[in-house]
Amino acid sequence: MSASVLFDAPGPKARRRYALLGVIGGVVFAAIMALVVWKLATKDQFASAKWKPFAEWSTWHSYILPGLRGTLVAAAIAIVIALVLGVLLAMLRLLSVPTGNSPKAIGLRAVTWIATAWVELTRAIPVLLMMLFIFGVLSANGHGSGNGPLIATVAGLSFYNSSVICEVIRGGVGQLPKGQSEAGRSIGLTEGQTVRQILLPQAITAMLPSLISQVIVVLKDTALGYNVLYGELLYNSKPATSLNGNIFAMLVVIAAIYIAINYAISKLATWVEHRLQARGRTTGPAAPDGDPAGPTNAPGVATGQAV
Amino acid sequence: MSSLFSDYHIWTALWATVRLTIYSAIGSLVLGTIVATLRLSPIGILRFVGTSYVNIFRNTPLTLIILSCSFVLYIQLGITLANSSDPKFADVNGFRLAVVGMTVYHATYVCEALRSGFNTIPLGQAEAARSIGLTFGQTMREVILPQAFRGAVVPLGNTLIALTKNTTVAVTIGVYELSAVLKTVTERDPGLLNLSFLVVGVIFVILTLPMGVAIGRLGNRVAVKR
Amino acid sequence: MKFRATYAGAAAAALSLGLGLTACGGSSGSGGSSKEAVCKLPDKGPTVKVGVKFDQPGLGLKDGDKYTGFDVDIARCVAGELGYSKVDFVQSPSPQREKMLQAGTVKMIVATYSITDKRLKEVGFAGPYFVAGQSLLVSKDSKIDSVKGLAGKKVCSVTGSTSVDNLKKEQPNLVPQKYDTYSACAEALASGSIDAMTTDDTILAGYANQSQYKDKFKLVGGTFSEENYGIGLKKGAADCQKVADAIKKTVDNGNWQKALDNNLGSDYKYNSESNPPKTPTCQA
Numbered sequence: 001m002s003a004s005v006l007f008d009a010p011g012p013k014a015r016r017r018y019a020l021l022g023v024i025g026g027v028v029f030a031a032i033m034a035l036v037v038w039k040l041a042t043k044d045q046f047a048s049a050k051w052k053p054f055a056e057w058s059t060w061h062s063y064i065l066p067g068l069r070g071t072l073v074a075a076a077i078a079i080v081i082a083l084v085l086g087v088l089l090a091m092l093r094l095l096s097v098p099t100g101n102s103p104k105a106i107g108l109r110a111v112t113w114i115a116t117a118w119v120e121l122t123r124a125i126p127v128l129l130m131m132l133f134i135f136g137v138l139s140a141n142g143h144g145s146g147n148g149p150l151i152a153t154v155a156g157l158s159f160y161n162s163s164v165i166c167e168v169i170r171g172g173v174g175q176l177p178k179g180q181s182e183a184g185r186s187i188g189l190t191e192g193q194t195v196r197q198i199l200l201p202q203a204i205t206a207m208l209p210s211l212i213s214q215v216i217v218v219l220k221d222t223a224l225g226y227n228v229l230y231g232e233l234l235y236n237s238k239p240a241t242s243l244n245g246n247i248f249a250m251l252v253v254i255a256a257i258y259i260a261i262n263y264a265i266s267k268l269a270t271w272v273e274h275r276l277q278a279r280g281r282t283t284g285p286a287a288p289d290g291d292p293a294g295p296t297n298a299p300g301v302a303t304g305q306a307v
Numbered sequence: 308m309s310s311l312f313s314d315y316h317i318w319t320a321l322w323a324t325v326r327l328t329i330y331s332a333i334g335s336l337v338l339g340t341i342v343a344t345l346r347l348s349p350i351g352i353l354r355f356v357g358t359s360y361v362n363i364f365r366n367t368p369l370t371l372i373i374l375s376c377s378f379v380l381y382i383q384l385g386i387t388l389a390n391s392s393d394p395k396f397a398d399v400n401g402f403r404l405a406v407v408g409m410t411v412y413h414a415t416y417v418c419e420a421l422r423s424g425f426n427t428i429p430l431g432q433a434e435a436a437r438s439i440g441l442t443f444g445q446t447m448r449e450v451i452l453p454q455a456f457r458g459a460v461v462p463l464g465n466t467l468i469a470l471t472k473n474t475t476v477a478v479t480i481g482v483y484e485l486s487a488v489l490k491t492v493t494e495r496d497p498g499l500l501n502l503s504f505l506v507v508g509v510i511f512v513i514l515t516l517p518m519g520v521a522i523g524r525l526g527n528r529v530a531v532k533r
Numbered sequence: 534m535k536f537r538a539t540y541a542g543a544a545a546a547a548l549s550l551g552l553g554l555t556a557c558g559g560s561s562g563s564g565g566s567s568k569e570a571v572c573k574l575p576d577k578g579p580t581v582k583v584g585v586k587f588d589q590p591g592l593g594l595k596d597g598d599k600y601t602g603f604d605v606d607i608a609r610c611v612a613g614e615l616g617y618s619k620v621d622f623v624q625s626p627s628p629q630r631e632k633m634l635q636a637g638t639v640k641m642i643v644a645t646y647s648i649t650d651k652r653l654k655e656v657g658f659a660g661p662y663f664v665a666g667q668s669l670l671v672s673k674d675s676k677i678d679s680v681k682g683l684a685g686k687k688v689c690s691v692t693g694s695t696s697v698d699n700l701k702k703e704q705p706n707l708v709p710q711k712y713d714t715y716s717a718c719a720e721a722l723a724s725g726s727i728d729a730m731t732t733d734d735t736i737l738a739g740y741a742n743q744s745q746y747k748d749k750f751k752l753v754g755g756t757f758s759e760e761n762y763g764i765g766l767k768k769g770a771a772d773c774q775k776v777a778d779a780i781k782k783t784v785d786n787g788n789w790q791k792a793l794d795n796n797l798g799s800d801y802k803y804n805s806e807s808n809p810p811k812t813p814t815c816q817a
Contacts, residue, residue, distance in 0.1 A: 006451065008433075021350050126474075142632050142638075220369070224476070251378060258367050266366070392708065397708065397709055493628075
C-alpha cells in the first residue's frame, strides 16, 4: 500500500493515529475470535473425541479421500466438457450471421440462434436447478443411483460453464485489435479460418487467467452435487459424522481442503496473469486481485456468476 | 399445472426466493462495504482481517457455508434467529440462517466489486485532487467516490444476479424456495418434473434477464470514459 | 499417539474377522469395527448387492470399510441362507429405494423399510423381520415422558417423514424441526438445541446405544404405531418366498436375537408382543 488513491503517505500524526486504530482493531478482532472459540468450547466442540477420528487413516481412507476424488472427478470432467462446448459456442457466435435465403445461410442462422439461446438460458437458470432436473429425469428412469448423480452433477456444471467460457472467449476476442481479423481476411483466409487460426488462439491465451479462475467456480459448485446425492466431499463425509457425532469438526476440515485447493488455483491464475503481462500481452483479469465476480466482467459480458 | 400451485405452493416458493434475494442483497451490501473498508484501510492489521475474510469465504462452497449456518450456528451453538415457541419456528429460523449464509458468502463479492471500483481510478486523480488543495473529505466526496461507485456498478449488478440464482442453494437446509419445488416433485410426483422445471426455469429467466439488461445499460451510462 | 481403547477394539474385531476368514475362507464385505458379524457366509456362491443405510447407527452404518447394524446383520444372515458368499452393500437413501429395486441396482433392500400399501404397488416385500413403532427420544434428564408433554417443545424429524405430523394430531402445540438426517437431529438433541426427536424406536435406540451418546438419551412414551420392516425386492421377484423363509430361519436359530442385542443394546425394550415376527411372508 505504498501508493493509493485513497490515502496519502501518512505523516507522524497520521502514523500515530493508524497505530492506535490498529491496536483497537486488533483487540476487537481478537475479542470476536475469542468469543467464537469460547462459545464452541462450552459446547464441547474441541473435545478430543470429535477430532481424534482425523488422526485415523480410516476416516481419510473411507470418507474424505473418496469424497475428494468425487469432487475432483466431477470438476475435471465438467471442465473438459465445458471447455470443448464453450469453444464451439464461441466459434458459432463469432461468425457473422449470413444473410440470404440459401439453405446454407438459413441453416447457419438457425445454428447461431440456437447457440445464442443456449448461452443466455444456461446462464440465467441456476446450476442447482439444472442438476435437480437432470437428476429427476434420470431418477424417474431408474438411474437415481449408480452413475446418475455424477451425470446430473457434471451435466449441470458443464452446461452452465460452457456458456460462461463462451462469453469469456468472446470477451477475449473483443479485446484483440481489429487489425488481427482484417489481416487474416486480407491474406485470403475464410472467416472460419480467421476465427479458428488467428482470433481464438490469441483470445484463449489472453483469457487464460480468467479461465483458470473459472476452475475455482467449478470446484466450488461440485458441492451442489450434495443435493443430487453425488458422492462429493460433503456427501461422502456425512456418514462419518453419524459415526463420530462431529459435524462441526468435519465441516472445518472440508472447508480447509476447499480453501487450500482454491487458494492455490487463484495464486496460479495470478501468476499466469503476471507472466502474460510480462510478455506484453493484454489479459483478462484473474479473479483474486483483479475482478470480483470473476471472468464475466470481461468486456462484452453482461451477466454474471459467482456461485 | 394447477397441482403445481395448490400442492407444491409455487407462489409461496417464489415469494421465499424473492425475500431471500432482497434480504441477502441488503445484508451483503452492508457487510461487504465493511469488509471493503477493512481491506482498503491503511492499517495493516485491519487489511489482514479483511483479506483473510475474503480468502476464506470466497474459496468455500456456498453449500458448505449454508450447511454450517444450520449445523454450527444453530445445532451446535444454539443460536436461534426466531421465536422458539412459534409453531413456524423451524421455517423462520431456517430462512434466516440461510440469509446469514448468503450474506456471509456474497459479502466477499460485494467487497471485491467495490475494491475493483477503486482500482479502476488512476492514481493521478487523487494526486491531482490533493495538489489543488482539496482536503481528504473533499477528495473523497468530489473525486474518488463518484468514480469508484461508477466503476463498481457492473460488478455489483453481476453479484446481484449471481445472488438471485444462488438462493436455490438454500434448499440444502430445507428452506422452501423455488428449487425445493423441483426437489419435492422429483421425490413425490416425477410426472410433474418437466412442467415444474419449465415453470421454475422461466421464473428465473424472468428474474435475471432484465437485471442483466438493466445492468448493461446502466453500466454503459455511468462508465467513466478514459 | 497413545494406544487407545478404540485401537484395542478394532484390533480385536480384526482378529475375530481374520479367524472368521480362515474358518470360512473367502467371505467379505462383512464384519464390524467393534461387533463381529452375527452370520457367517458360505464358502462358495454368487455375490449379491444389498441396499442399506450408511448413516444410521445401530441399523446400517458405514464404519470405514465395514458395515454394521441390525439391518446389515439381517441382510447378511438372509444372504447366507440364500447361498450367497459375498454381500456388496450399496447406499440406499429413502427417496431412492423403490427406484433402485425397479432398476435392479440392488437385489434387496434392508433399510428400515416399512411395508406399506403404497409401496407394495411398486415393489415386493418379504417380511416383516422386525416390527418397530414410533417413539420419542429425549435427553436423560428431560421431564418429557409422553407426547402430551411436548407442548411448546422443539421436536425433530427428517424431511419427507410424517412422524412429526402424527404427533401433531395428539399435541398440536409442539414446534416441528426437520433436518435431512436423523444424525443431525441427534446432534441437536445432544447440544440442547431441540427437546426431542421422533421416529421409529429402532432408529432412536440406535442413537441411544451409540458410544458418543451413551447415557445421554432415553426413550420415552412407549410406541404408538406399527412399522413392519420388510426386505424390499423387485416386484414379482421369484425368490421372494425363499427370502421370507430365510428370515424365519434367522429368527428361529437365534441369530435374530443376537443381531438385535449386538446392535441396539440389550436394554432396548422393543415391542415384544409383535417381535420377533412369527410369520414372515412374501408379498411380491
